[in-house]
Amino acid sequence: MRNTLAIAGRELRVYFSTPSSYLIIAVFLFVCGYGFGWSRTTFLETSLQGFLGWGAFFLLFLGPALTMRLLAEEEKLGTIELLLTAPVRDVEVVIGKYLAGLGVMSIMLALTLYYPVLLAWFGDPDWGPIAGGYLGFFLLGAVFLSMGLFASSLTSSQIAAYMVGSALVLSIWFVGHAAAALGDTAAEFLRRISVSTYFPAFGRGVIDSNAILYYVSIICVFIFLTVRSLESRRWR
Amino acid sequence: MGGGEIVGFLGPNGAGKTTTMRILAGFMPPTSGTVRVAGFDLLSQSLEARRHIGYLPETVPLYRDMTVHSYLHFAATIRGLKGSRRNHRIREVISLCRIEDYARTQIAKLSKGYRQLVGIAQAIVHEPRVLILDEPTIGIDPRQVVQIRQLIQHLGREHTIILSSHILPEVSMICEKVMVMNEGKVVAVDYPENLLNGLEKIQRIEIEAQGPPEQAIQKLRQIEGVQSVTAANTAETVLFRVECTPGRDYRGQLADVVVRSGLTLLGLKAREMSLEDIFLKLTIKKQE
Numbered sequence: 153m154r155n156t157l158a159i160a161g162r163e164l165r166v167y168f169s170t171p172s173s174y175l176i177i178a179v180f181l182f183v184c185g186y187g188f189g190w191s192r193t194t195f196l197e198t199s200l201q202g203f204l205g206w207g208a209f210f211l212l213f214l215g216p217a218l219t220m221r222l223l224a225e226e227e228k229l230g231t232i233e234l235l236l237t238a239p240v241r242d243v244e245v246v247i248g249k250y251l252a253g254l255g256v257m258s259i260m261l262a263l264t265l266y267y268p269v270l271l272a273w274f275g276d277p278d279w280g281p282i283a284g285g286y287l288g289f290f291l292l293g294a295v296f297l298s299m300g301l302f303a304s305s306l307t308s309s310q311i312a313a314y315m316v317g318s319a320l321v322l323s324i325w326f327v328g329h330a331a332a333a334l335g336d337t338a339a340e341f342l343r344r345i346s347v348s349t350y351f352p353a354f355g356r357g358v359i360d361s362n363a364i365l366y367y368v369s370i371i372c373v374f375i376f377l378t379v380r381s382l383e384s385r386r387w388r
Numbered sequence: 389m390g391g392g393e394i395v396g397f398l399g400p401n402g403a404g405k406t407t408t409m410r411i412l413a414g415f416m417p418p419t420s421g422t423v424r425v426a427g428f429d430l431l432s433q434s435l436e437a438r439r440h441i442g443y444l445p446e447t448v449p450l451y452r453d454m455t456v457h458s459y460l461h462f463a464a465t466i467r468g469l470k471g472s473r474r475n476h477r478i479r480e481v482i483s484l485c486r487i488e489d490y491a492r493t494q495i496a497k498l499s500k501g502y503r504q505l506v507g508i509a510q511a512i513v514h515e516p517r518v519l520i521l522d523e524p525t526i527g528i529d530p531r532q533v534v535q536i537r538q539l540i541q542h543l544g545r546e547h548t549i550i551l552s553s554h555i556l557p558e559v560s561m562i563c564e565k566v567m568v569m570n571e572g573k574v575v576a577v578d579y580p581e582n583l584l585n586g587l588e589k590i591q592r593i594e595i596e597a598q599g600p601p602e603q604a605i606q607k608l609r610q611i612e613g614v615q616s617v618t619a620a621n622t623a624e625t626v627l628f629r630v631e632c633t634p635g636r637d638y639r640g641q642l643a644d645v646v647v648r649s650g651l652t653l654l655g656l657k658a659r660e661m662s663l664e665d666i667f668l669k670l671t672i673k674k675q676e
Contacts, residue, residue, distance in 0.1 A: 158465040162451070169453055234449035234510070237413045238466040239438040386416050 155240045159248025160255065163222065167256050172221075176214050180260050183210045188267050198275035203267055204285045204355045208348075211293055212325055216317030218256055219300030220310045222249040223382070227308035232385065242382045246301070246375060253297040261290060280357030288354020291367040295347055296321045298374035305381040324370070394544040396563030397552035404572035405552040406446055409522045412550065413443035426517045439468060442511035442547070446522040448503050449510075452496035456487060456506050459495060460513055467514035481509040485539065501532035508536070512543060519543060521551040525558060537562055592659040593638060595628040599651035604628070607645045613638065625654060 167173040184207045188194055191202020226232040235245050271277040303317035304310075328346030331339035343349050347370070350363035397405045410416040412423060414430050414437060423430040428437035451459055460481065464474045482491055485505045490498060495506065504524065511519060524540065525533045540562055543549060553559050559566055568576040597604070601619040605628070608617045613633045620627045628646075632638050639656055646653050 154470075155466050158462060162454075162462050165458075166451075166453060229449070229452070230445060230447035231449040231451060233410075233413075233415055233443070233445040233447075234463065235466070237415050237438060237441065237443045238463075239435045239468055240466050241435070 153244075155238075155244045156248040156251065159235070159240075159245060160251040163249055163252030164255050166221075167252065173218070173256060176217050177256075177260050177263070180207070180210060180214050181263055183207065184264050184267075188264075194271075198271050198277040199355075200267060200271070200282055200285050201355055203264065204289060204351075207264070207289060208292055208351060211289075211296055212321050213318065215257075215293060215296030215321060216300040216303065216314050219253050219297050219304050220313040220317060221304070222253065222301055223304040223378075224308055224310045224313040227385070228310075236382075236386065243375075243379050246305075246378045246382060250297065250301055250375060250378075253301065254294060257293045257297060258290070261286065261293070278357065281355055282357075284353075284357040284359055285355040287359065288351055288363075291354075291364065292347060292351055295324075295367050295370050295374075298371040298378075299324070302374045302378045302381065305378045305385075393565060394540070394549045394551070394563045395565045395567060396559035397550065397567050397569055398554070398556065398559050399552075399569035400554060402571075403569040405554075405569055406522055407572070408569070409443075409520050409550065409552055410445075412518075413441055413445075413520050414438050415443070415445075439514070440517040442514065442516035442519045444507045444511045444519075444521045444524060446526070448507035450495045450503055450506060453494065455492050455494055456482070456498070456509075457491045459506065460509055463510040464513045469514055477513050477515070481513050484512075484542075485509045486535070501528040501536075504528055504532070504536060505539075508539065512547070515546075517548060519547040519549045521549065523552055523554075525553070525555065533558075591632045591634040591638070593630045593632065593642060594655075594657055594659055595630065595642060595646055595653070596625055596655040597628065597646050597651040597653050598625050599649075601626045601628070601651070604646055604649035604651055607649055608642065611638070611641060611645065626651070 184203050187206025188200070188203035191205070193199050193201035194203075223232075226235065236242070268277065268282050271282075299320040300313070300317035303315075303320060304313040306316060307313050324346065325348045326346070328343045328349050331342045331346075334342065347367065350360065350366060353360055353363060397408065399405050407416065411418045412425075412430075414423075414425075414434060417431060423437075425437040426440035428440070430437045451462075454462070457478065460478045461474070464478055469477055482488055485508055487502060487505050487509065490502055490506075495503065498506065508521070508524065511521070521540065525536050528536065537558065540549060540551065544562075551559075551563070565577065565579055567574055601621070604626075605617050605619055608614060608628065608630060613636070615631045615633060617631075618629045620629070630638070630642060637658075639658060643653055643656055646656075
């Protein structure tokens with residue numbers, strides 16, 4: 153645990169000492185602000201639908217950008233040898249890195265909290281969908297980050313890590329859209345494995361335990377895969 | 389391997405030095421066999437074993453955006469040090485490696501030599517029983533090479549050190565024991581002096597003199613133990629190459645004979661077989 157926190161802490165300091173993370177946060181806030189400010193739902197329904205939709209879509213591109221450096225750079229600079237020869241478990245390394253990514257994403261989300269404040273100032277919003285929306289958004293981001301982290305563990309090139317990470321999150325997001333072209337059973341299956349299927353319900357204030365379970369399972373699978381991938385580096 | 393020893397791995401590029409060191413440090417698993425460090429098996433009791441290992445890989449594992457101090461703080465933390473002991477050890481290794489002036493400097497701004505010193509500092513911060521250094525003096529300016537060698541010798545009093553190098557004088561200078569590797573196999577393990585004695589079948593002595601060589605050659609050949617004498621004329625001097633059976637010092641007697649033959653003795657030196665020669669001999673023999 154101490155090791156995990158030490159690694160997460162170091163990683164967070166790196167995030168806030170490099171310009172790219174500020175750029176990612178800035179782009180995120182820009183598109184979310186646009187989604188919030190220009191969506192009719194904001195004004196007609198006093199809801200966060202506009203922000204959630206835009207934010208989630210751009211998270212597909214920003215999530216892998218947040219995680220691409222995490223393990224790829226360790227491999228490139230050789231610092232992975234420090235981590236893997238220290239008395240630290242591989243899983244502690246992976247979770248430390250993951251927590252740092254989650255930390256940055258939480259900060260990104262926290263910076264949008266003035267949207268609900270504005271809603272409450274000018275209207276009378278329904279708090280259920282807002283809370284549900286934030287929970288859904290956080291979980292969705294957590295899924296994307298776990299996939300991005302896995303991608304980062306596969307290569308020493310950040311660009312390659314970004315490409316693989318994007319491919320992973322885009323496929324799990326859009327796989328449901330392929331459903332239309334297929335027969336009933338296959339369509340239902342694809343719809344169910346797509347993370348985008350479950351997301352809108354959060355924004356309506358519906359907290360479905362299946363959805364949470366599904367998101368958390370994906371995270372666990374990718375954390376596990378990352379650990380295995382890190383272990384396999386020892387053999388290469 | 390015993391405690392408190394400095395062992396040098398010697399071998400040409402690609403001999404398997406780095407791989408061996410990675411295995412010993414627990415970075416790579418061995419394909420066969422076991423490694424035990426401080427009584428712990430490196431595979432089944434990996435974490436305990438790793439606590440006793442300090443490792444400096446060939447590419448120094450530095451986070452370039454951190455300061456020296458925060459980097460050492462991180463290295464100490466993941467090695468399980470905490471609280472006042474951690475701070476105390478960080479101060480200690482900083483002064484031991486003489487990087488006080490750079491403690492608050494960003495690692496990216498340090499020169500190669502200082503980065504190497506920071507790398508050594510991170511490897512010893514948790515007082516490991518075994519210290520593994522992969523090419524610790526590669527690519528550094530000569531003054532710092534001397535400093536790092538002295539540091540390694542100093543550390544050798546408390547730690548067991550395994551270091552690799554392809555610089556032969558370095559290994560013979562610092563290490564008590566030498567392991568010569570080639571193509572992934574250990575070709576020889578011994579003390580540097582024994583390696584020398586074992587392989588030396590001939591003692592070569594070169595004599596530089598002035599004057600007619602003929603008589604001197606005759607007389608030199610008569611000395612007991614001298615196997616062959618050749619003379620090469622240069623513009624003004626003669627260079628005798630004398631090969632003798634090893635076992636005693638011939639130099640005095642040879643000088644005497646040269647002078648008595650009416651030549652002016654200009655120089656005389658015993659050409660000992662260096663580690664270079666041994667190294668070449670061992671690695672070439674292997675290839676044959």
